[in-house]
Amino acid sequence: MSSDQQVTPQSLISTAIATLRRGDGEGALEQLNEAARRYPADPNVKLNLAMVLRTQGDLPGAIRALDAALAVEPYFFMALISKGAVLEQMGRVRQAAQVYGNALRIAPPLEQTPPALQEQLRKARTLVDSQSVQLRDHLRERLGELLARNSGEALGRVNEAVDLIAGVQPRVYHSESIQLQVPRLPAIPFFEREYFPWLPKLEAATEVIRAELAALLEEGMPGFAPYIQYKPGTPENQFAELNHNERWSSLWLWKDGVPQEEPMARCPETTAVLSELPLADQPGFAPTALFSALAPHTRIPPHTGSTNSRLLVHLPLVLPGPAGFRVGGETREWKLGEAWAFDDTIEHEAWNDADETRVIMIFDIWNPLLSAEERDLVSALLREQSHWLGED
Numbered sequence: 001m002s003s004d005q006q007v008t009p010q011s012l013i014s015t016a017i018a019t020l021r022r023g024d025g026e027g028a029l030e031q032l033n034e035a036a037r038r039y040p041a042d043p044n045v046k047l048n049l050a051m052v053l054r055t056q057g058d059l060p061g062a063i064r065a066l067d068a069a070l071a072v073e074p075y076f077f078m079a080l081i082s083k084g085a086v087l088e089q090m091g092r093v094r095q096a097a098q099v100y101g102n103a104l105r106i107a108p109p110l111e112q113t114p115p116a117l118q119e120q121l122r123k124a125r126t127l128v129d130s131q132s133v134q135l136r137d138h139l140r141e142r143l144g145e146l147l148a149r150n151s152g153e154a155l156g157r158v159n160e161a162v163d164l165i166a167g168v169q170p171r172v173y174h175s176e177s178i179q180l181q182v183p184r185l186p187a188i189p190f191f192e193r194e195y196f197p198w199l200p201k202l203e204a205a206t207e208v209i210r211a212e213l214a215a216l217l218e219e220g221m222p223g224f225a226p227y228i229q230y231k232p233g234t235p236e237n238q239f240a241e242l243n244h245n246e247r248w249s250s251l252w253l254w255k256d257g258v259p260q261e262e263p264m265a266r267c268p269e270t271t272a273v274l275s276e277l278p279l280a281d282q283p284g285f286a287p288t289a290l291f292s293a294l295a296p297h298t299r300i301p302p303h304t305g306s307t308n309s310r311l312l313v314h315l316p317l318v319l320p321g322p323a324g325f326r327v328g329g330e331t332r333e334w335k336l337g338e339a340w341a342f343d344d345t346i347e348h349e350a351w352n353d354a355d356e357t358r359v360i361m362i363f364d365i366w367n368p369l370l371s372a373e374e375r376d377l378v379s380a381l382l383r384e385q386s387h388w389l390g391e392d
Helices: 009-021 025-038 043-055 059-072 077-089 093-105 115-142 144-148 152-166 199-204 206-218 237-242 261-266 268-275 372-388
Strands: 248-255 289-294 298-303 310-318 323-327 330-332 340-342 348-352 358-366
Touching: 009 025, 009 043, 025 043, 043 059, 043 077, 059 077, 077 093, 077 115, 093 115, 115 144, 115 152, 144 152, 199 206, 199 310, 206 261, 206 268, 206 310, 206 358, 237 298, 248 261, 248 268, 261 268, 289 348
Parallel strands: none
Antiparallel strands: 248 289, 289 358, 298 348, 310 340, 310 358, 323 330, 323 348
């Protein structure tokens, strides 16, 4: 076997690196250029050529070599992260952020990378995040006049589009129902108040409801039980920590359409207020109404609800400190006595960072975009499915 037949791309790379370590950058470049001529389809040769060019101060040349590597292998992670670093060194920060973003999308888990690369990935993420915020702010400033002319859901959609194109919001959040997905309904995280002319009436009753809740809290929350109570063998997924855990507990006034007599007797004023509202009416499924208590420093993980044929309403009652709520790409903070309606089939999560328990009221209503005929059909559909499964 001839010596030429024994030469490999890696052996040529190793020779060039040894030459570079001896302080002979020009010699290393000559050896890697020869390796590139011999092995034009080897991206690692081009990657190392870029590295040597960078040490020699030829940053445009390094970019050309990295582009040649990526032309051979477009998803070459090390070439992408290296190109981002060279562009950043050249002061082309916006372009660097774009390339870093592509690299981060295919990056291996941080814990599986060497410490030096971990630090580089962290710096890349910091740059990408910083540039995303700057681009978002720039776009909103430039669109300021147009945005000011709009309000409601149209404005919400455009603002979300700005966040998406800037990269501040990583993805589009769709409706993902666990039980029944009604097609063609738009995925709206928070519905505008105009859909619910009865919201002021609910909010006006906040202190009445709070008074009955306060009595329950003083008695040690009788009737409250863990919100998550999976049967043995049920996949727990993200709710494993909260399954049968009183850190997220609830007291139901209606559950799956069934009135809960004892809690209603303890909370007659609250029951009366809710009875006058257009709750969802699906025998065997709705209405649902409850007090939801979240313990201090507890987080409800991201999850989705059962059907987009209904919405959930939140009415904050006890807010002892910082607490938040995210639906899709929109995050809000609760305000005492201010209600909202949202589509719980869009990924959502909640957290209580306060030192005391946070309590809100939750109940379900029909999705206002369904017609009366559609509501009847959805109710019948769910009822027949339950009958088929022998659940009624």
